[in-house]
Amino acid sequence: MREYAGSGAPTVQAPSPFSGRPKDVPVSSLVGARLPSWAPYAAGVAAVAVALGLRWLLSWTGWGTAFWTAALLFVIGLTVWSFSVEGRRRAKDRFASTLIYASFVAAVVPLLLILFYIGVKGFSVFSADFFTKSMNGVTSRQEGGGLYHALIGTLELVAIASVIALPIGIFTAIYLVEYGRGTFAKAVTFFVDVMTGVPSIVAGLFVYTFLLLGFGMRPFGFAGALALAILMIPVAVRSSEEMLKLVPRDLREASYALGVPKWRTILKVVLPTAMSGLITSSLLAIARITGETAPLILLVGYTARINYDPFSGDMATLPMMVWDQLGKRAGTTSNDLTEARAWGAALTLVLLVLILNVGARLLARLFQPKAR
Amino acid sequence: MAKRIDVDDVNVYYSDFLAVEGASINIAPLSVTAFIGPSGCGKSTFLRVLNRMHEVIPGGRVSGSVLLDGEDLYGPGVDPVNVRRTVGMVFQKANPFPTMSIYDNVIAGYKIAGSRKNKSETDDIVERSLKGANLWEEVKQRLNRPGAGLSGGQQQRLCIARAIAVEPSVLLMDEPCSALDPISTLAIEDLIAELKSSYTIVIVTHNMQQAARVSDRTAFFNLAGVGQPGKLVEYDDTAKIFSNPTEKATEDYISGRFG
Numbered sequence: 001m002r003e004y005a006g007s008g009a010p011t012v013q014a015p016s017p018f019s020g021r022p023k024d025v026p027v028s029s030l031v032g033a034r035l036p037s038w039a040p041y042a043a044g045v046a047a048v049a050v051a052l053g054l055r056w057l058l059s060w061t062g063w064g065t066a067f068w069t070a071a072l073l074f075v076i077g078l079t080v081w082s083f084s085v086e087g088r089r090r091a092k093d094r095f096a097s098t099l100i101y102a103s104f105v106a107a108v109v110p111l112l113l114i115l116f117y118i119g120v121k122g123f124s125v126f127s128a129d130f131f132t133k134s135m136n137g138v139t140s141r142q143e144g145g146g147l148y149h150a151l152i153g154t155l156e157l158v159a160i161a162s163v164i165a166l167p168i169g170i171f172t173a174i175y176l177v178e179y180g181r182g183t184f185a186k187a188v189t190f191f192v193d194v195m196t197g198v199p200s201i202v203a204g205l206f207v208y209t210f211l212l213l214g215f216g217m218r219p220f221g222f223a224g225a226l227a228l229a230i231l232m233i234p235v236a237v238r239s240s241e242e243m244l245k246l247v248p249r250d251l252r253e254a255s256y257a258l259g260v261p262k263w264r265t266i267l268k269v270v271l272p273t274a275m276s277g278l279i280t281s282s283l284l285a286i287a288r289i290t291g292e293t294a295p296l297i298l299l300v301g302y303t304a305r306i307n308y309d310p311f312s313g314d315m316a317t318l319p320m321m322v323w324d325q326l327g328k329r330a331g332t333t334s335n336d337l338t339e340a341r342a343w344g345a346a347l348t349l350v351l352l353v354l355i356l357n358v359g360a361r362l363l364a365r366l367f368q369p370k371a372r
Numbered sequence: 373m374a375k376r377i378d379v380d381d382v383n384v385y386y387s388d389f390l391a392v393e394g395a396s397i398n399i400a401p402l403s404v405t406a407f408i409g410p411s412g413c414g415k416s417t418f419l420r421v422l423n424r425m426h427e428v429i430p431g432g433r434v435s436g437s438v439l440l441d442g443e444d445l446y447g448p449g450v451d452p453v454n455v456r457r458t459v460g461m462v463f464q465k466a467n468p469f470p471t472m473s474i475y476d477n478v479i480a481g482y483k484i485a486g487s488r489k490n491k492s493e494t495d496d497i498v499e500r501s502l503k504g505a506n507l508w509e510e511v512k513q514r515l516n517r518p519g520a521g522l523s524g525g526q527q528q529r530l531c532i533a534r535a536i537a538v539e540p541s542v543l544l545m546d547e548p549c550s551a552l553d554p555i556s557t558l559a560i561e562d563l564i565a566e567l568k569s570s571y572t573i574v575i576v577t578h579n580m581q582q583a584a585r586v587s588d589r590t591a592f593f594n595l596a597g598v599g600q601p602g603k604l605v606e607y608d609d610t611a612k613i614f615s616n617p618t619e620k621a622t623e624d625y626i627s628g629r630f631g
Binding site: 254256275369 | 425428430453454455456457458460461463465467468469470471480481483484485486520531534535538
């Protein structure tokens with residue numbers, strides 16, 4: 001089957017999904033035969049059917065081999081079918097499209113599965129008590145208790161880390177974009193890039209050696225916040241830098257030409273124009289560190305009680321609560337009750353980041369320069 | 373209020389590269405001067421020297437003197453910020469501030485710089501500037517709308533209003549009409565004819581007919597050769613440049629033989 005009639009008398013064929021040419025219509029050299037729009041679904045169903053048949057016939061256990069067989073059959077089948085009807089070019093197109101869609105599915109499906117799993121498992125333990133009580137006095141075999149202590153611990157540490165890291169990050173970005181020219185700026189960029197890759201345990205170890213060992217202190221909340229800030233700064237610098245670079249140069253020139261000094265131009269023109277982008281990048285940085293656990297193990301410890309003071313004593317945090325409930329802290333195993341609470345803490349963490357993200361987008365929309 | 377400009381033997385550099393060599397020009401107050409020449413000959417660069425915007429570009433520097441009513445803009449201790457308040461500029465691409473309304477855009481020269489004015493003062497300034505830019509009638513009902521929501525010609529007139537709001541002595545215009553349609557271009561040219569009675573105006577243009585229509589005197593810039601610095605070749609009354617120029621290069625350019 002040719003893609004188009006080519007030379008010679010136009011041929012007329014009966015309609016069928018396998019030739020794709022409608023009946024009694026003279027073939028033009030512009031029109032190419034096409035598979036019907038339901039072709040991919042038909043190929044998918046056929047592939048699954050054949051795979052299931054093979055599974056039954058050959059008595060495969062489990063679903064893995066059947067799944068991969070179905071996938072392979074689908075890709076090969078659809079490509080070959082397309083090649084026979086639509087021709088080489090479209091067959092290649094279908095092959096590439098199928099692979100791209102498959103990659104998309106492979107990337108998104110695990111994410112959705114995780115969210116779904118956490119949601120289902122964690123939701124069952126949600127209650128008013130769960131959000132207002134701590135684990136004080138509740139042992140691993142008892143029901144009840146809650147994550148209030150861990151929730152306010154996480155919120156406090158994230159807030160302190162943000163207050164330290166975001167101004168440093170944004171001011172560094174302003175320096176790099178507006179002022180930095182020579183070797184110092186290049187050195188700063190280099191070290192920021194290096195810091196982006198620092199493992200969280202190393203950041204924790206640094207603060208541990210410096211503060212806890214160096215001054216002989218016991219774990220306390222602020223130390224953890226410091227380590228989180230160290231992890232946040234490079235992310236904040238990099239993404240803020242990108243946002244500031246997006247402000248067009250001619251806006252700065254317009255301001256200079258009016259006789260406005262440079263610092264005022266940055267404050268009143270560049271920052272407001274980049275504001276929505278800066279908010280997004282700040283929230284990216286916050287989301288990066290909200291779930292970091294390694295520094296907290298070293299520096300903040302864990303407690304079942306509510307501790308509001310970040311400067312004395314262990315503080316509870318959501319990731320550490322998950323760890324604790326699974327028995328790792330005490331070296332024991334978990335049971336249904338503790339597992340349910342761990343899921344609850346995990347779900348709360350995910351929801352926290354989700355709320356921060358949504359809130360950030362709303363704020364960014366508010367600050368967006370309007371066109372009308 | 374409008375001042376005269378006297379430029380003496382100015383060399384303009386981008387780091388080590390000499391872009392414009394040995395330019396000298398005398399611009400009378402309350403006149404319109406046009407800079408013409410082929411692309412890349414340094415006319416925009418030279419324009420930016422007049423309000424110390426050239427040094428904003430990394431590596432930009434200038435030697436020589438530029439006198440504004442006898443005062444050297446590049447003298448020791450002169451603050452570029454003050455120079456730019458006196459010598460205003462309008463750019464090729466209209467660049468109203470996107471986060472500000474029309475009202476705030478016009479008053480930006482005062483507001484961003486932090487000078488305190490009460491509402492009635494700013495209202496007066498906005499009205500005067502927008503009337504001066506021939507934009508008042510079109511936008512007086514929607515001063516609080518975003519500045520970026522206007523058409524191209526209106527945006528450029530908004531930028532002109534913004535520039536004249538701070539009452540400069542000189543107005544520099546870098547190809548202000550090149551991004552605009554003929555009707556908007558005509559509106560801006562009429563505006564220049566009106567502004568001439570209050571400001572000294574220097575306009576860079578690619579459009580020779582525009583230079584002929586709008587300016588009193590014209591300066592022709594040219595490159596000596598590929599990779600050579602630009603030079604001011606001829607500076608004379610517009611009528612003479614376009615009918616009977618002294619230099620051959622000028623005549624070649626005017627008659628379209630190159631550039």
